Amino acid sequence: xxxxxxxxxxxxxxxxxxxxxxxxxxxxxxxxxxxxxxxxxxxxxxxxxxxxxxxxxxxxxxxxxxxxxxxxxxxxxxxxxxxxxxxxxxxxxxxxxxxxxxxxxxxxxxxxxxxxxxxxxxxxxxxxxxxxxxxxxxxxxxxxxxxxxxxxxxxxxxxxxxxxxxxxxxxxxxxxxxxxxxxxxxxxxxxxxxxxxxxxxxxxxxxxxxxxxxxxxxxxxxxxxxxxxxxxxxxxxxxxxxxxxxxxxxxxxxxxxxxxxxxxxxxxxxxxxxxxxxxxxxxxxxxxxxxx
Numbered sequence: 001x002x003x004x005x006x007x008x009x010x011x012x013x014x015x016x017x018x019x020x021x022x023x024x025x026x027x028x029x030x031x032x033x034x035x036x037x038x039x040x041x042x043x044x045x046x047x048x049x050x051x052x053x054x055x056x057x058x059x060x061x062x063x064x065x066x067x068x069x070x071x072x073x074x075x076x077x078x079x080x081x082x083x084x085x086x087x088x089x090x091x092x093x094x095x096x097x098x099x100x101x102x103x104x105x106x107x108x109x110x111x112x113x114x115x116x117x118x119x120x121x122x123x124x125x126x127x128x129x130x131x132x133x134x135x136x137x138x139x140x141x142x143x144x145x146x147x148x149x150x151x152x153x154x155x156x157x158x159x160x161x162x163x164x165x166x167x168x169x170x171x172x173x174x175x176x177x178x179x180x181x182x183x184x185x186x187x188x189x190x191x192x193x194x195x196x197x198x199x200x201x202x203x204x205x206x207x208x209x210x211x212x213x214x215x216x217x218x219x220x221x222x223x224x225x226x227x228x229x230x231x232x233x234x235x236x237x238x239x240x241x242x243x244x245x246x247x248x249x250x251x252x253x254x255x256x257x258x259x260x261x262x263x264x265x266x267x268x269x270x271x272x273x274x275x276x277x278x279x280x281x282x283x284x285x286x287x288x289x290x291x292x
Contacts, residue, residue, distance in 0.1 A: 158184030
């Protein structure tokens with residue numbers, strides 16, 4: 001590997017600067033409103049010239065930060081590696097800006113595109129969403145076993161892939177969006193993960209004829225599904241966000257996934273859904289899932 005391609009020491013540097021899920025989450029929550037984050041309050045809160053504030057401004061708020069300040073905040077990680085990877089580019093007046101939003105989750109670093117809320121950027125058709133409440137719900141309800149083989153169907157920013165790679169011997173992540181796969185590849189490099197294969201294609205097309213121990217997906221338009229050895233848990237997420245991703249009919253997509261899974265497990269598709277209901281019902285009762 002070329003030295004400029006090695007990004008695996010970045011998470012340690014970020015953690016040392018306080019760029020962790022707990023600290024960044026607490027910082028953002030202080031400026032949370034009903035409409036989302038209050039940018040003006042966040043900028044005021046991160047104004048003091050500290051390492052963490054500069055990293056939050058750069059990677060979370062997409063604010064220009066001087067090259068000298070970025071180098072100081074990232075030290076001893078070489079800035080040139082992030083520039084070579086396309087994560088950071090020149091801004092105006094000698095400043096730097098980030099092309100991708102970096103967010104900590106547990107001890108991982110996840111990637112997503114910046115939204116249009118305060119960056120004044122148009123949301124492109126290949127927009128890659130980040131970690132949301134639905135992806136967290138999927139992560140905490142997924143049953144995991146060491147040594148299995150896993151499929152992340154429609155990986156998006158790749159957080160489910162990163163989590164599966166911890167316990168699975170092999171993970172295949174698919175997505176029809178090439179930018180999603182590009183960001184997932186960068187996330188794998190940053191987190192030092194090497195047991196994942198990335199394949200571009202629609203739904204199950206890239207893995208025809210293959211079977212897995214764990215099937216997971218959190219980006220099936222407006223309906224998410226996690227499937228574990230014959231049990232499926234469907235629930236709805238925000239339709240507007242889903243339409244940014246693909247604009248597809250979520251119900252039709254879910255039916256297609258269920259039919260494919262039923263064939264793989266030699267189960268009637270109605271039985272597949274019926275067997276999921278007791279478990280899904282308990283999750284809904286406890287507030288983890290919203291019924292479809």
